[in-house]
Amino acid sequence: MPTDLIHGAAVIGQSGGPTAVINQSLVGAVLALQGHEAITAIYGARNGVRGMVENRFVDLTDSPPDFLEAIAQTPSAALGSTRDKPDEAYCERIFESLRAKDVRYFFYIGGNDSSDTCRIVNELSDQAGYELRCFHIPKTIDNDLMESDHTPGYPSAARFVAKAFTGDNLDNKSLPGIKINVVMGRHAGFLTGAAALARRFETDGPHLIYLPERHFDPDRFVADVDGVYSRLGRCLIAVSEGVHNDSGEAISHLLQQTGEVDAHGNVQLSGSGALGDFLAGLLRTKLAARGGKPPRIRADTLGYMQRCYPDPSPLDQQEARAAGAHAAKLAMSGDLDGSIAIKRSPGETYQSQPVAVKLNAVAGRTRVMPEEFLRGDNDVSDAFVNYLRPLVGEMPVVESFA
Amino acid sequence: MPTDLIHGAAVIGQSGGPTAVINQSLVGAVLALQGHEAITAIYGARNGVRGMVENRFVDLTDSPPDFLEAIAQTPSAALGSTRDKPDEAYCERIFESLRAKDVRYFFYIGGNDSSDTCRIVNELSDQAGYELRCFHIPKTIDNDLMESDHTPGYPSAARFVAKAFTGDNLDNKSLPGIKINVVMGRHAGFLTGAAALARRFETDGPHLIYLPERHFDPDRFVADVDGVYSRLGRCLIAVSEGVHNDSGEAISHLLQQTGEVDAHGNVQLSGSGALGDFLAGLLRTKLAARGGKPPRIRADTLGYMQRCYPDPSPLDQQEARAAGAHAAKLAMSGDLDGSIAIKRSPGETYQSQPVAVKLNAVAGRTRVMPEEFLRGDNDVSDAFVNYLRPLVGEMPVVESFA
Numbered sequence: 071m072p073t074d075l076i077h078g079a080a081v082i083g084q085s086g087g088p089t090a091v092i093n094q095s096l097v098g099a100v101l102a103l104q105g106h107e108a109i110t111a112i113y114g115a116r117n118g119v120r121g122m123v124e125n126r127f128v129d130l131t132d133s134p135p136d137f138l139e140a141i142a143q144t145p146s147a148a149l150g151s152t153r154d155k156p157d158e159a160y161c162e163r164i165f166e167s168l169r170a171k172d173v174r175y176f177f178y179i180g181g182n183d184s185s186d187t188c189r190i191v192n193e194l195s196d197q198a199g200y201e202l203r204c205f206h207i208p209k210t211i212d213n214d215l216m217e218s219d220h221t222p223g224y225p226s227a228a229r230f231v232a233k234a235f236t237g238d239n240l241d242n243k244s245l246p247g248i249k250i251n252v253v254m255g256r257h258a259g260f261l262t263g264a265a266a267l268a269r270r271f272e273t274d275g276p277h278l279i280y281l282p283e284r285h286f287d288p289d290r291f292v293a294d295v296d297g298v299y300s301r302l303g304r305c306l307i308a309v310s311e312g313v314h315n316d317s318g319e320a321i322s323h324l325l326q327q328t329g330e331v332d333a334h335g336n337v338q339l340s341g342s343g344a345l346g347d348f349l350a351g352l353l354r355t356k357l358a359a360r361g362g363k364p365p366r367i368r369a370d371t372l373g374y375m376q377r378c379y380p381d382p383s384p385l386d387q388q389e390a391r392a393a394g395a396h397a398a399k400l401a402m403s404g405d406l407d408g409s410i411a412i413k414r415s416p417g418e419t420y421q422s423q424p425v426a427v428k429l430n431a432v433a434g435r436t437r438v439m440p441e442e443f444l445r446g447d448n449d450v451s452d453a454f455v456n457y458l459r460p461l462v463g464e465m466p467v468v469e470s471f472a
Numbered sequence: 473m474p475t476d477l478i479h480g481a482a483v484i485g486q487s488g489g490p491t492a493v494i495n496q497s498l499v500g501a502v503l504a505l506q507g508h509e510a511i512t513a514i515y516g517a518r519n520g521v522r523g524m525v526e527n528r529f530v531d532l533t534d535s536p537p538d539f540l541e542a543i544a545q546t547p548s549a550a551l552g553s554t555r556d557k558p559d560e561a562y563c564e565r566i567f568e569s570l571r572a573k574d575v576r577y578f579f580y581i582g583g584n585d586s587s588d589t590c591r592i593v594n595e596l597s598d599q600a601g602y603e604l605r606c607f608h609i610p611k612t613i614d615n616d617l618m619e620s621d622h623t624p625g626y627p628s629a630a631r632f633v634a635k636a637f638t639g640d641n642l643d644n645k646s647l648p649g650i651k652i653n654v655v656m657g658r659h660a661g662f663l664t665g666a667a668a669l670a671r672r673f674e675t676d677g678p679h680l681i682y683l684p685e686r687h688f689d690p691d692r693f694v695a696d697v698d699g700v701y702s703r704l705g706r707c708l709i710a711v712s713e714g715v716h717n718d719s720g721e722a723i724s725h726l727l728q729q730t731g732e733v734d735a736h737g738n739v740q741l742s743g744s745g746a747l748g749d750f751l752a753g754l755l756r757t758k759l760a761a762r763g764g765k766p767p768r769i770r771a772d773t774l775g776y777m778q779r780c781y782p783d784p785s786p787l788d789q790q791e792a793r794a795a796g797a798h799a800a801k802l803a804m805s806g807d808l809d810g811s812i813a814i815k816r817s818p819g820e821t822y823q824s825q826p827v828a829v830k831l832n833a834v835a836g837r838t839r840v841m842p843e844e845f846l847r848g849d850n851d852v853s854d855a856f857v858n859y860l861r862p863l864v865g866e867m868p869v870v871e872s873f874a
Contacts, residue, residue, distance in 0.1 A: 088646045090639070114873070117646075128873045140871035146642035148873055153647065237492070237780030240548030244490045244519075245555065249743075249776070341651075341770025342752070343745010350744070368743025373772030374651070378639030380868035381783060466782035469542035471516070471530045471550055 075108045075404060076201050078174030082130075083115035083122065084147035085180035085187070087211065089223030090382040091390035095179050095207045096149065097142035098394025100130050103175070106402055113171065118152040118178070119187060123163040127171075142391065145378040147179075155183055161190040168202065175203050175401050179394070181210040181221075185409050186433040192407045205397040206409035206429060209390070211377055213260035216435045217427045219414040220260075222390035225383035225461035227254070227376045228264035234372060235268035236466055239275045239306055246304035247366030248295060248353060251276075252346045254376050256312040256320075258438045259283050261376065263450040264458060265308035270468045275306025278448045282312035283439050286321060291349070292356045294448055299357075299365060311345060311371075321345060343371045383463040389422060396424035409433075420460035477510045477806060478603050480576030484532075485517035485524065486549035487582030487589070489613065491625030492784040493792035497581050497609045498551065499544035500796025502532050505577070508804055515573065520554040520580070521589060525565040529573075544793065547780040549581075557585050563592040570604065577605050577803050581796070583612040583623075587811050588835040594809045607799040608811035608831060611792070613779055615662035618837045619829045621816040622662075624792035627785035627863035629656075629778045630666035636774055637670035638868055641677040641708055648706035649768030650697060650755060653678075654748045656778050658714040660840045661685050663778065665852040666860060667710035672870045677708025680850045684714035685841050688723060693751070694758045696850055701759075701767060713747060713773075723747060745773045785865040791824060798826035811835075822862035 080103050084092055096114070103109050114128040115121040128149065141148050156164060168176060168191075176191060178184050185206040195202035208215050211227035231253055242249045253262040259281025266279060277298045280286055298305040314320045322345045346369030358364045393410045400408065409432045415421040443454035482505050486494055498516070505511050516530040517523040530551065543550050558566060570578060570593075578593060580586050587608040597604035610617050613629035633655055644651045655664040661683025668681060679700045682688055700707040716722045727750050748771030760766045795812045802810065811834045817823040845856035 084646070088643050137871065140869050141873075143869040144642065144871050145639045145868070147646040148871070149646075151646040233782050234777050237547045237782050238776055240546065241490055241776055241780045244486070244549040244553040341772065342749055343771070343773055344749060347744050347746060347749075368776070369745070370743065370775030370777065371745055371773065372777070373774075374640055374643055374770070375636050375772065375774070375777075378643045380635050380639050466547070467542050467545040469539065469546050469550070471543075 075402065076174050077108050077110060078172045079111040079113060080109055080175035080177065081113045081115055081122065081127070081168060081171070081173045082177040083118040083179070084149050084151050085118040085178060085184040086151060086153070086209070087377055088146035088151055089209055089211055090145040090226040090378050090380065091222055091386050092146070092179055092209050093144050093148045094142045094387050094390035095209060095222060095394035097138045098391035099177050099207065099398045100133065100138060101135070102395040102398035104131070108402065109175070110172070113173070114149045117150040118154070118180070119156050119160065119164050120152040120154050121150065122167045123160070125167060145380045145382070156187050156190065158190065161187065161194055164191055165194045165198070169200060174201060177205050177207060177397055179207040179209050181212070182215055182432060182434055182436060185429055188407070188409070189429045189433040192429065203401045204407040204429070205401055206432065207394050207397045208410055208432070211261060212255055212258050214258040214436045214438065216432050216437050218411040219422065220412060220461060222386060222393050222412070224260060225386035227261055228458060229383045229462040230376055230379045230381065231261055231264040231372065232267035232462055232465060235265040235276055235306070235308065236468060239268045240468070242275060242304055242306050247368065248299055248305045248307070250307045250309060250346050250349050250369040252309050252311050252369070252371040254340060254372065255282060255310040257282055257436050259310050260439060262308050262310040263439065263443065263454055264462070266450045266455055267458060267462065267465060271470050273302055276308040277302070277305050279308045279450055280310060280313050280448055281439065281444065282310050282314060283444060284447050285316040286313035287316070288352060290447070292353060295353055296357060296360070309345070309349065311340060321348070340374065343369065346371045383461060385461055385463060393424045400426050477804065478576050479510050479512060480574050481513040481515060482511055482577035482579065483515045483517055483524065483529070483570060483573070483575045484579040485520040485581070486551050486553050487520040487580060487586040488553060488555070488611070489779055490548035490553055491611055491613055492547040492628040492780050492782065493624055493788050494548070494581055494611050495546050495550045496544045496789050496792035497611060497624060497796035499540045500793040501579050501609065501800045502535065502540060503537070504797045504800035506533070510804065511577070512574070515575070516551045519552040520556070520582070521558050521562065521566050522554040522556050523552070524569045525562070527569065547782045547784070558589050558592065560592060563589065563596055566593055567596045567600070571602060576603060579607050579609060579799055581609040581611050583614070584617055584834060584836055584838060587831055590809070590811070591831045591835040594831065605803045605807070606809040606831070607803055608834065609796050609799045610812055610834070613663060614657055614660050616660040616839045618834050618839050620813040621824065622814060622863060624788060624795050624814070626662060627788035629663055630860060631785045631864040632778055632781045632783065633663055633666040633774065634669035634864055635868060637667040637678055637708070637710065638870065641670045642870070644677060644706055644708045649770065650701060650707045650709070652709045652711060652748050652751050652771040654711050654713050654771070654773040656742060656774070657684060657712040659684055659838055661712050662841060664710050664712040665841065665845065665856055666864070668852050668857055669860060669864065669867060673872050675704055678710040679704070679707050681710045681852055682712060682715050682850055683841065683846065684712050684716060685846060686849050687718040688715035689717070690754060692849070694755060697755055698759060698762070711747070711751065713742060723750070742776065745771065748773045785863060787863055787865060795826050802828050
């Protein structure tokens with residue numbers, strides 16, 4: 071233990087859209103902090119920053135290991151989450167709340183907005199001359215954080231998407247038609263691209279993959295689908311909820327009536343079937359106009375199941391746990407603040423380790439799919455499939471009559 | 473072997489909406505037929521009856537066991553399926569096709585329409601004095617066949633629904649709001665009711681379950697949701713796609729009358745988010761009118777994933793395999809025709825066996841949930857939960873901070 075390590079309490083919170091492994095990170099951090107001589111108490115903040123300002127905490131100082139193991143396996147944020155995005159004034163209240171409990175170690179599990187919260191709280195404590203170590207622990211199914219090979223939560227969501235498309239491709243093969251599946255992902259197509267893992271045989275779908283990294287042109291979409299359907303007699307399509315036109319307007323946003331915007335200024339894209347139904351209607355109209363027997367057209371929206379379906383990637387569980395533990399270890403070794411990234415080792419066999427990165431390298435920034443992960447305007451590349459495959463764990467057995 | 477057992481070929485087909493275990497039944501039958509002295513060849517009909525009349529068959533006579541095991545684990549109908557519902561004239565063509573191949577054993581895996589096809593083909597062969605043994609092997613995620621404790625395919629679909637709601641309940645608990653999930657089931661609520669398995673702790677959802685066995689009243693729905701939301705600050709709702717008003721009109725029909733769908737499409741029950749979006753819009757309007765901060769309201773439609781998500785119930789795999797094997801065994805023991813039902817043994821520990829039932833006890837008839845499986849107008853009973861729990865296999869670990 072570094073001689074200058076300050077004694078005090080630790081607080082940990084969870085924020086943003088939950089994942090199937092976010093509690094692994096919580097438990098990884100708590101287990102690494104429990105019994106450490108510098109740690110006087112461990113508090114879990116209910117509903118993230120909101121519980122901090124409302125003084126709602128769970129005492130985790132002596133939580134027994136069996137109970138914590140069960141929490142770790144439970145999907146979604148066991149402490150509760152929040153969509154609050156603290157501004158300076160809100161961060162002041164967080165900081166005052168932490169100070170009142172003599173909190174000296176602040177851990178916040180979340181996406182890029184959460185890393186920004188960490189950054190502001192950290193700056194406030196610096197200004198006040200109050201020693202507080204602030205760590206962001208990454209979590210997002212969108213896989214859109216800078217510096218990381220991938221983010222905890224993404225492999226499990228990708229596993230769900232890959233398995234859902236595996237089943238749906240076989241369903242569509244047995245009863246041919248046109249099927250659209252809308253997948254989560256506002257700016258980054260990593261999750262939608264995971265649909266490609268469903269392919270085993272040459273004519274397997276998804277046959278078309280539309281990502282927010284490309285402009286979405288409805289006319290080209292119709293022509294693409296028509297081409298696949300003419301060739302194969304069926305077409306399975308993955309569409310990211312975040313697809314947008316060449317003016318950058320999300321197609322979902324153009325359709326929706328509610329105009330709901332969250333505290334971060336994000337427009338509601340999930341929790342509605344509108345985009346899928348719009349695209350199905352578009353195909354129905356345009357393809358009927360070409361004559362012949364109208365194809366069977368259906369649309370599903372994979373929805374919130376993508377976040378917390380209780381069948382996580384085993385690797386994701388381990389890495390999420392390790393990310394939480396690593397943040398605690400860094401805090402206990404004297405590093406003042408930072409975030410955690412997952413670094414993949416070079417080589418044939420997949421290996422990774424958690425590493426420290428600067429808060430401002432992550433805070434409020436968004437990563438999208440690099441060009442080498444895309445193929446043309448409506449597919450992902452082999453490089454992406456090779457990147458993703460080791461993350462998701464075992465995929466189902468699929469066999470076919472010739 | 474009975475002395476009067478006729479020598480000839482066997483044909484097997486798959487029909488209707490696929491399931492995660494329909495290939496288990498196929499492989500169960502094929503393995504039981506392979507090498508039997510009365511069986512001269514085994515043909516798989518591609519796309520069910522359609523492949524029979526179009527002379528599209530796969531020769532399964534010598535398919536190796538390893539290959540068949542992989543087929544058995546593959547979700548959806550490996551031979552392809554069909555929505556064709558044969559009338560008498562169509563059945564004539566099937567019968568002629570079978571006769572041309574000297575088929576003496578006819579197996580058809582499907583729902584109640586498929587059992588009716590078996591029944592008609594059977595009658596035609598009787599009229600022609602052509603000895604043909606017709607067996608229906610049950611399959612449907614809807615669990616709506618007569619005579620069976622439950623149908624192969626239902627436990628796996630119920631497992632998916634239960635796991636999806638387990639994750640979504642925890643998601644909704646961490647970020648409270650109103651969430652509607654639409655579940656498959658046109659006339660029977662068995663699959664929607666499976667959402668109840670998500671409950672572990674007292675305030676867990678689904679808090680309301682709407683089934684086609686009850687009339688759906690939009691005003692009562694709004695009042696129910698308002699009540700739960702006022703009490704718990706959140707509300708998770710399971711709605712069957714087949715809910716209808718007290719005149720028996722499906723709500724989807726009402727959507728067309730009120731113009732709540734886009735101008736392009738027909739409203740079908742599955743493959744659209746229209747019902748969920750309509751109900752979310754209804755709540756948004758009615759609850760906003762009551763003043764106060766408007767709740768966060770989202771809707772998902774679980775969609776086709778319910779049929780073929782590749783995470784089947786292990787029990788369902790075994791029972792589907794046994795149903796196929798039992799049909800073959802009955803045919804080889806001289807029973808002329810029939811269907812298979814799953815019979816549950818009395819007693820604390822779950823045990824079941826496949827039994828023979830008459831075709832006309834199953835053909836074209838639909839079972840709905842019995843009264844003792846329902847609780848009030850918006851829930852299932854403990855009796856239903858006890859009925860379902862042994863079927864779905866292990867459920868995820870869920871723990872909670874007090």
